[in-house]
Amino acid sequence: MDWGRAKSVLIFAFLMLNVILGYQLWLNIQERQSAxxxxxxxxxxxxxxxxxxxxxxxxxxxxxxxxxxxxDLTFRVTNKLGIGERHELEEPVESKIVFNKKELQEDLGSIIPELNLYGFDSDKDIEFVFNRMVDGRPMFDVKLELFYSNQKITAYRQDVIELVAxxxxxxxxxxxxxxxxxxxxxxxxxxxxxxxxxxxxxxxxxxxxxxxxxxxxxxxxxxxxxxxxxxxxxxxxxxxxxxxx
Incomplete structure (x- = not known):
């Protein structure tokens, strides 16, 4: 075995490792500064x-x-669907429609009341969460939840309210x-x-x-x-x- 050559290879490998680690450290610093x-x-x-x-x-x-x-907002909670009640869809729909307002309205607008008044908020483990919107701003605790499984929306739960002057x-x-x-x-x-x-x-x-x-x-x-x-x-x-x- 050519020990001199092996030693050179090891030194080069360590140098490359230090370069990679240094670059990663620089990226972390840049990311933190950007954040x-x-x-x-x-x-x-x-x-x-x-x-x-x-x-x-x-x-x-x-x-x-x-x-x-x-x-301040004044509103009444209505019980058209029952607060907290989950409603199963007769025919599940593709979950990707959540990210396309037109498709969402076309597929679920006739099923979910006032769907166009809710705006997307977050994606959790088994549900997409929407908030009731007023003049473009969310009512954080008035929710529409779309439950999904295997990339299909299977059910929903909705808070329905009526604004009061x-x-x-x-x-x-x-x-x-x-x-x-x-x-x-x-x-x-x-x-x-x-x-x-x-x-x-x-x-x-x-x-x-x-x-x-x-x-x-x-x-x-x-x-x-x-x-x-x-x-x-x-x-x-x-x-x-x-x-x-």
Whole structure:
């Protein structure tokens, strides 16, 4: 055996390994910097707490800059289909239609009431989740769930509501997302948390009564997907809700 040549080959292999590991480290650093590129819009004291608690943003997440004027929503829960009742489809349909509004409406619009008023929110293990939309913003807890199996939608469950004109409700400029995040980062998020979404919509208490009053709220989700954080976009009060609950 040519030990000199073997030694040269081993040295070259180790050099290549170091190059690959160094490149991977560089990619990780770049990804982390990209993920936190939008953090610069946060106040310095919030940034300091983020660094202290090792809190970051997931890749491609941007902090919304909008501060529109919104009013509280008043609505009634209707019982056309029964709240929480699951309805099986007579003929399952392809699940891919969820990502095409026209096909979704064509295949399920005659079956699911007011389907066009719901917007896609998330894809869970066995269901696609939609939210009731109002002026382009989601009512986070008014849901349409499409259950699927073997790439077929087999059943649905729907919350049906009727909006009511709120005579005493006036428009107010909402709390900026940066302030909502600042409160969460300082007082609620755990060390190492990774923020993957912040979205403006409406949130309120569960359907304990027929008439509901919901306020504009920022919803914040983490990568571990365990808890919803809702920050009232007027009062800044924070509520945490387990996603399993």
């Amino acid at each position: 936190n590129a939008d953090a610069g819009s946060l106040p310095p004291d919030t940034l300091a707490i983020m660094q202290q608690k090792n809190i970051s943003f997931a890749a491609n997440i941007r902090i919304p800059s909008e501060t529109p004027k919104l009013r 709120g005579e005493d409700s006036r428009e107010q400029v909402v709390l900026p997302a940066t302030k909502a995040l600042g409160s969460l980062i300082e007082n609620h998020l755990h060390n190492g948390a990774v923020i993957r979404e912040i979205k403006l919509g409406y949130h309120g208490q569960p359907f304990d009564s027929e008439t509901q009053f919901w306020s504009p709220s920022w919803r914040v989700l983490l990568e571990d997907n365990s808890v919803y954080y809702y920050v009232d976009a007027v009062s800044a009060e924070v509520e945490t809700v387990s996603q399993s609950g």
